[in-house]
Amino acid sequence: MAAFTGKVVLITGASEGIGRELALVLAAQGARLVLAARDAARLAELARACAALGAEAEAVTTDVAQPQQCAACVAHAVARFGGLDALVNNAGITMWARFDAVTDFSVYERLLQVNLLGAVHMTAAALPHLKAARGLLVAVASVAGLTGVPERTGYAASKHAMVGFFESLRIELRGSGVDVTIVAPDFVVSQIHRRATGPDGRPLGQTPMDEGRIMSAERCAALIAGAMQRRQRLLVTSARGRLARWARLLAPALVDRLAARAIREHR
Numbered sequence: 001m002a003a004f005t006g007k008v009v010l011i012t013g014a015s016e017g018i019g020r021e022l023a024l025v026l027a028a029q030g031a032r033l034v035l036a037a038r039d040a041a042r043l044a045e046l047a048r049a050c051a052a053l054g055a056e057a058e059a060v061t062t063d064v065a066q067p068q069q070c071a072a073c074v075a076h077a078v079a080r081f082g083g084l085d086a087l088v089n090n091a092g093i094t095m096w097a098r099f100d101a102v103t104d105f106s107v108y109e110r111l112l113q114v115n116l117l118g119a120v121h122m123t124a125a126a127l128p129h130l131k132a133a134r135g136l137l138v139a140v141a142s143v144a145g146l147t148g149v150p151e152r153t154g155y156a157a158s159k160h161a162m163v164g165f166f167e168s169l170r171i172e173l174r175g176s177g178v179d180v181t182i183v184a185p186d187f188v189v190s191q192i193h194r195r196a197t198g199p200d201g202r203p204l205g206q207t208p209m210d211e212g213r214i215m216s217a218e219r220c221a222a223l224i225a226g227a228m229q230r231r232q233r234l235l236v237t238s239a240r241g242r243l244a245r246w247a248r249l250l251a252p253a254l255v256d257r258l259a260a261r262a263i264r265e266h267r
Helices: 017-028 040-052 067-081 106-133 153-172 217-230 239-250 252-265
Strands: 008-012 032-037 056-061 086-089 136-140 179-184 234-236
Touching: 008 017, 008 067, 008 106, 017 032, 017 040, 017 217, 032 040, 032 067, 040 056, 056 067, 067 106, 086 106, 086 217, 106 136, 106 153, 136 153, 136 217, 153 179, 179 217, 217 234, 234 239, 239 252
Parallel strands: 008 032, 008 086, 032 056, 086 136, 136 179, 179 234
Antiparallel strands: none
């Protein structure tokens, strides 16, 4: 029997990228899925694709920046499936701009609204049900949540905050039966980069990444599904990210140089 057969899993940011591919991986394992994102058409298409794999899938149009919509999404999931076994906080937005070039600082507020507070509000709504199921909380953060990254100041700040929130919550949940898995992907092919905000607060309109040189969303989703099955504490998806995490303790200046080089090489 597959690890997620019959398990109810709510995935935010499910309409594309990592969220979409994770939904398909879990659908093939027989999960009962609640798919949350803002794009209703893409969610509906994904729900059909999951159903074709034999899974039950419910699409719930949700903006995680709106606390009431987070609560409504969880309520819908519980009403539809009778409970909740896992919540994957995957919804996120990003930016690409040097701080000294930024002219519209509202992007920082938006990044915190979506990347941090979206996860906070969704988790708050889901937690009683996860406790009842002795379930799993998943936070899809970033390697930028573990170390600084140039041109991503607002994004890195929001992901550092996300990691701090879920690490603190993990301690509070000790003994509850609820585990917390934090995921720190390195660069992944995703539409999030095409909508990244530039220094003027407007979307860039095209990805700044050399997508041929970075991990596919399919590979990242497979790694996340494995970490979920193991209820793993932390998943860092690249050797570079794992090295940087420890190198910061011994050679922080080296990590700074590696982060700067990584941005240059993938543009």
